Amino acid sequence: MKGTALSTSLFEPIRLRELDIPNRVWMAPMCQYSADSDGENIGAPNDWHLQHYVSRAVGGAGLVMAEATGVSFEGRISPNDLGLWNDVQTRAFTRLVDQIRSHGAVAAIQLAHAGRKASTAPPWEGEGPVGAWTPLGASPVPFDEDHAVPHELTREELRGIAAQFAESAKRSLEAGFEVVEVHGAHGYLLSSFLSPFANRREDEYGGSFENRVRFPLEVVDAVREVWPERLPVLFRVSATDWAGDDGWTPDDTVRLAPLLAAHGVDLLDVSSGGNVPHARVASGPGYQVPFASRVKHETGMAVGAVGLITEPAQAAKILADDEADVVLLGRELLRDPYWPRRAARELGVAATERPVAAPPQYARS
Ligand SMILES: Cc1cc2nc3c(=O)[nH]c(=O)nc-3n(C[C@H](O)[C@H](O)[C@H](O)COP(=O)(O)O)c2cc1C
Numbered sequence: 001m002k003g004t005a006l007s008t009s010l011f012e013p014i015r016l017r018e019l020d021i022p023n024r025v026w027m028a029p030m031c032q033y034s035a036d037s038d039g040e041n042i043g044a045p046n047d048w049h050l051q052h053y054v055s056r057a058v059g060g061a062g063l064v065m066a067e068a069t070g071v072s073f074e075g076r077i078s079p080n081d082l083g084l085w086n087d088v089q090t091r092a093f094t095r096l097v098d099q100i101r102s103h104g105a106v107a108a109i110q111l112a113h114a115g116r117k118a119s120t121a122p123p124w125e126g127e128g129p130v131g132a133w134t135p136l137g138a139s140p141v142p143f144d145e146d147h148a149v150p151h152e153l154t155r156e157e158l159r160g161i162a163a164q165f166a167e168s169a170k171r172s173l174e175a176g177f178e179v180v181e182v183h184g185a186h187g188y189l190l191s192s193f194l195s196p197f198a199n200r201r202e203d204e205y206g207g208s209f210e211n212r213v214r215f216p217l218e219v220v221d222a223v224r225e226v227w228p229e230r231l232p233v234l235f236r237v238s239a240t241d242w243a244g245d246d247g248w249t250p251d252d253t254v255r256l257a258p259l260l261a262a263h264g265v266d267l268l269d270v271s272s273g274g275n276v277p278h279a280r281v282a283s284g285p286g287y288q289v290p291f292a293s294r295v296k297h298e299t300g301m302a303v304g305a306v307g308l309i310t311e312p313a314q315a316a317k318i319l320a321d322d323e324a325d326v327v328l329l330g331r332e333l334l335r336d337p338y339w340p341r342r343a344a345r346e347l348g349v350a351a352t353e354r355p356v357a358a359p360p361q362y363a364r365s
C-alpha cells in the first residue's frame with residue numbers, strides 16, 4: 001500500500017557520541033534460546049543467529065541489537081542463551097557483526113546477567129528451572145515459588161560481576177560492535193537490585209534509592225571504562241514494576257536517568273516489568289511510550305520507546321510528538337523482518353534513500 005507522503009524523522013540518522021546510526025527504527029533485543037548449551041561452541045552465535053539478525057539488517061533496521069548475552073555462564077537465562085566470555089564466542093560474534101554491518105545497519109549487543117531468573121528452560125520448554133546452576137541474586141528471595149532461591153552475592157562477587165561486564169564489553173568491541181546496551185530491565189540481575197521487591201539487602205547495595213542504584217551504576221562505570229569515548233552505551237530499564245508504590249516506580253526511573261547519563265549512558269531504552277509475578281501490566285499499543293516520554297521531557301536524556309509499536313504511522317507519530325528519539329520493535333520485526341522498508345514505502349519515503357536502501361540485489365523491487 002502506498003500512503004500519502006508524511007514527513008517523518010523515522011528514517012533520519014541519529015548521532016550518539018561520534019556514531020551515526022542511519023535511522024531510528026531499531027531492532028529490540030530478543031532472546032533466541034538457540035545456542036549450544038555445552039561443548040566447544042557454548043553460547044556462540046550460529047547459523048540461526050546469522051540468518052535471524054542479518055535478515056533484519058537487510059530489512060532496513062538502522063540498528064540491530066543482539067539479544068541478552070550472558071557475561072558469564074551463570075549470567076545466562078537459559079542454557080541456550082548467547083554468551084560472551086571466551087574466544088570461540090568472540091570469533092563467532094565477529095562473523096555475525098561483519099554481516100550485519102555489511103548491510104548498512106549498526107550492530108549493537110545487549111550485555112546481561114540473568115540474576116535470580118537464571119537457570120531456566122527456554123519458553124517453548126516451559127521456562128521452568130533447569131537446575132543447571134544456582135542463580136545469583138541481590139537477596140535470597142526467589143522470583144516465585146517455581147524459581148530457585150538465589151545465592152546472595154557478596155560485595156566481592158559483585159565486583160567480579162562488574163568485571164565480567166567489562167570483559168564482555170571488551171570482547172564486544174573486538175567483535176566489531178559499535179553500541180553496547182547494559183541490560184538493567186525485566187527483573188534480571190541489575191533490575192533486581194533496583195527493585196525493593198527483589199533487593200532486601202542491608203548493606204550499601206540495598207535499602208535507600210541511592211543504595212539500590214549503586215550496583216547498576218558500578219556496572220555502567222566498569223563498561224564505560226573499557227568502551228571507547230567515541231561510542232555510545234545504552235541502558236535498558238524497567239520503568240516500573242507495575243506493582244504499586246512499594247516497588248520500582250516511574251518516578252524512580254526519572255530520578256535514575258540523570259545518574260546514568262552522568263555515568264556515561266547516552267540513551268535510555270525504556271521498557272517495564274519483570275521483577276514480580278504479581279505485576280498488573282496495563283498493556284496496549286505503545287503502552288510504554290509515556291514512560292520514555294517522561295524521561296525525555298523531565299531529564300533531557302535521549303530515549304528509546306519500545307512495546308507494541310507495530311504501525312508505521314504510530315511509530316512516526318511517537319517521534320513527531322517528540323515522545324522518543326528512536327523506536328525499537330520486537331515482535332513486529334519477528335513477523336516482518338522487512339518492516340522498516342515497508343514502513344518507509346507506506347510513509348512515502350523514497351525506497352532509494354540511503355537509510356532504507358535495498359541491497360543492490362533487490363534494487364529492482
Ligand atoms: C522472543 C522475545 C525475546 C525477548 N528477549 C529479550 C531480551 O533478550 N532482552 C530484552 O531486554 N528484552 C527482550 N524481549 C523484550 C523485547 O525486547 C521487547 O521489549 C518486547 O517484546 C516489547 O516490544 P514489542 O511489543 O515490539 O515486541 C524479548 C521479547 C520477545 C518477544
